[in-house]
Amino acid sequence: xxxxxxxRAFFLGGTLVTFLIFIxxxxxxxxxxxxxxxxxxxxxxxxxxxxxxxxxxxMGCHTLLGEGGYYxxxxxxxxxxxxxxxxxxxxxxxxxILMQEIPWQPNGRQMVAYGMSEAEAIDVVAFFKWIGxxxxxxxxxxxxxDRKISPLAKDKINN
Amino acid sequence: xxxxxxxxxxWFFALSMLLFGLQxxxxxxxxxxxxxxxxxxxxIPFNTAKAVHLNLLVVWLLSGFMGAAxxxxxxxxxxxxxxxxxxxxxxxxxxxxxxxxxxxxxxNIWEGRKFLEIPRGLDYLVVVxxxxxxxxxxxxxxxxxxxxxxxxxxxxxxxxxxxxYLPGMLPFDSQVTDSFFRWWVVHLWVEGVxxxxxxxxxxxxxxxxxxxxxxxxxKWLYVIVGLTFLSGVLGTGHHYYYIGVNKIWxxxxxxxxxxxxxxxxxMALFAVNMYRKGEKKHPNKLALYWTLGAAIVSFxxxxxxxxxxxxxxxxxxxxxxxxxxxxGHLAFWGAYAMIVLAIISYSLPNMTGRKLYDSSIGRMxxxxxxxGMIGMTxxxxxxxxxxxxxxxxxGMDFMVVQKETEIHFIVLIVCATLFTTGVILYMxxxxxxxxxxxxxxxxx
Numbered sequence: 001x002x003x004x005x006x007x008r009a010f011f012l013g014g015t016l017v018t019f020l021i022f023i024x025x026x027x028x029x030x031x032x033x034x035x036x037x038x039x040x041x042x043x044x045x046x047x048x049x050x051x052x053x054x055x056x057x058x059m060g061c062h063t064l065l066g067e068g069g070y071y072x073x074x075x076x077x078x079x080x081x082x083x084x085x086x087x088x089x090x091x092x093x094x095x096x097i098l099m100q101e102i103p104w105q106p107n108g109r110q111m112v113a114y115g116m117s118e119a120e121a122i123d124v125v126a127f128f129k130w131i132g133x134x135x136x137x138x139x140x141x142x143x144x145x146d147r148k149i150s151p152l153a154k155d156k157i158n159n
Numbered sequence: 160x161x162x163x164x165x166x167x168x169x170w171f172f173a174l175s176m177l178l179f180g181l182q183x184x185x186x187x188x189x190x191x192x193x194x195x196x197x198x199x200x201x202x203i204p205f206n207t208a209k210a211v212h213l214n215l216l217v218v219w220l221l222s223g224f225m226g227a228a229x230x231x232x233x234x235x236x237x238x239x240x241x242x243x244x245x246x247x248x249x250x251x252x253x254x255x256x257x258x259x260x261x262x263x264x265x266x267n268i269w270e271g272r273k274f275l276e277i278p279r280g281l282d283y284l285v286v287v288x289x290x291x292x293x294x295x296x297x298x299x300x301x302x303x304x305x306x307x308x309x310x311x312x313x314x315x316x317x318x319x320x321x322x323x324y325l326p327g328m329l330p331f332d333s334q335v336t337d338s339f340f341r342w343w344v345v346h347l348w349v350e351g352v353x354x355x356x357x358x359x360x361x362x363x364x365x366x367x368x369x370x371x372x373x374x375x376x377x378k379w380l381y382v383i384v385g386l387t388f389l390s391g392v393l394g395t396g397h398h399y400y401y402i403g404v405n406k407i408w409x410x411x412x413x414x415x416x417x418x419x420x421x422x423x424x425x426m427a428l429f430a431v432n433m434y435r436k437g438e439k440k441h442p443n444k445l446a447l448y449w450t451l452g453a454a455i456v457s458f459x460x461x462x463x464x465x466x467x468x469x470x471x472x473x474x475x476x477x478x479x480x481x482x483x484x485x486x487g488h489l490a491f492w493g494a495y496a497m498i499v500l501a502i503i504s505y506s507l508p509n510m511t512g513r514k515l516y517d518s519s520i521g522r523m524x525x526x527x528x529x530x531g532m533i534g535m536t537x538x539x540x541x542x543x544x545x546x547x548x549x550x551x552x553x554g555m556d557f558m559v560v561q562k563e564t565e566i567h568f569i570v571l572i573v574c575a576t577l578f579t580t581g582v583i584l585y586m587x588x589x590x591x592x593x594x595x596x597x598x599x600x601x602x603x
Binding site: 002003004007008010011014015018019021022025026028029030034036037039042046047050053054055056057058059060061063064065066067068069070071072073074103106107108109110112127131134135136137138139142143 | 189192193195197200204205206207209210264267269270271272273276308332333334335336337338339374377378379381382384385386388389392393395396399400401402403404405406407408409411415475476478479480481483484551557558559561562
């Protein structure tokens with residue numbers, strides 16, 4: 001029968017080993033060779049866009065990379081989707097929503113009216129553009145413009 | 160109660176109750192907004208309500224864990240806390256930091272990173288506060304003649320929780336890296352070190368309530384926390400499937416998060432078996448309800464419902480939908496809220512001297528809140544599945560789908576009302592116990 005000492009060794013040993021593997025995988029997956037984010041495309045404008053995203057807690061309603069509030073639309077690939085809906089004017093639509101002084105209200109659900117300057121709105125769009133180009137292991141297709149066909153079923157249909 | 164300084168726990172629990180009540184109010188604001196009634200939007204927009212709801216959860220649970228530690232550590236260490244005055248300073252500063260953060264959220268002052276919305280300036284105060292707390296607990300343990308496994312596991316959980324707050328304060332230009340390390344805090348807290356805290360509290364309660372030999376209980380405690388870390392640390396990978404990092408996480412996260420329910424299953428089996436082995440003589444039946452309830456509901460909420468959407472093939476569609484809210488609610492309720500309510504139910508009669516064991520209010524509180532929360536979970540689940548199929552599979556517009564799910568939020572609000580009734584009854588029971596006093600001290 002398992003003794004208390006063995007149980008403690010299992011806890012300490014297991015924790016140490018998995019944590020070391022976790023650190024190793026972290027270093028590996030954040031290394032340049034396996035970068036999927038086009039890190040070199042993070043311009044000052046993208047960084048400013050991220051700051052605006054955070055300082056207004058946009059994530060409190062929207063989701064981005066599938067993370068956030070589930071109350072407002074996913075914004076990964078938002079430019080592509082709005083381009084399709086508004087004849088290629090996706091960026092203009094986003095900028096006008098961000099610069100509006102009265103709440104944008106699609107289907108009755110209100111967004112905070114941020115009344116941003118044009119420069120700020122451009123930075124947010126740059127941030128969304130960079131996000132939209134990240135390789136998301138298939139999630140990009142699920143929330144992108146061709147989302148009617150699932151990435152898993154697509155291969156089966158083509159074959 | 161065996162030591163005078165244990166009384167300080169009461170005030171941490173009282174703060175927990177207050178913040179828990181407030182958290183529920185903001186939950187209702189969000190539920191109504193989802194159902195199409197966002198009349199408070201001009202004053203409390205959804206992102207404010209969300210930040211308040213999440214952060215109040217974290218603060219009231221932390222306050223509950225701290226109260227638990229102030230109650231458990233003296234008894235386990237068999238000595239008074241090193242300083243009661245400083246413990247009160249810590250309590251007041253915790254409350255002030257929490258309230259300042261919550262007020263700030265109403266004025267667009269935050270960091271906008273889910274669960275870590277507290278602005279940077281206040282982050283430093285949180286660190287100071289937690290250091291003071293750890294200082295008091297660890298010094299008490301250090302000076303003690305007896306250091307039990309229960310007290311060590313509990314303290315280790317609290318220490319790691321403090322250390323893991325730090326990666327969340329690192330600044331990154333890339334949203335992907337930022338998110339990556341945000342999960343070091345959030346995931347490794349709730350599916351890692353908080354489980355140590357839960358395990359420590361559970362072990363203390365089982366020792367006291369069942370009368371089973373400490374050595375047996377503590378041996379299994381090691382096995383359970385071992386399983387937790389074995390699966391939970393690499394299980395962090397399930398947050399990395401689709402955020403822009405290497406595919407290796409699909410395999411690693413998939414395998415290890417599929418193992419995560421095992422730790423919770425072990426915890427549930429452990430609690431139930433210890434109860435069956437025990438003498439069943441302890442009069443505090445309510446504490447036993449909450450203790451066994453926490454172990455079982457956490458297995459369902461955190462273990463099974465987590466597993467329901469943790470495989471990469473499923474998560475591809477459920478990632479970023481209300482399915483996450485379904486799992487989140489029952490998991491936090493079962494694993495952490497219920498264990499805090501369990502230690503309160505156990506310690507309250509001991510601190511106040513009013514032995515209101517097994518009151519009908521207390522039993523109704525347990526059943527109403529649990530049935531209400533299960534109903535809420537189902538409502539979230541149905542809304543989430545509808546969202547997955549209509550939006551993700553059929554390609555319908557987000558807002559069109561949201562309109563379709565409004566009815567499920569009416570159901571959610573009805574169930575939340577039952578849940579809230581249970582919580583209010585719990586609070587009435589809490590209030591009826593009165594305040595702690597030295598007359599409740601047991602003769603040594």
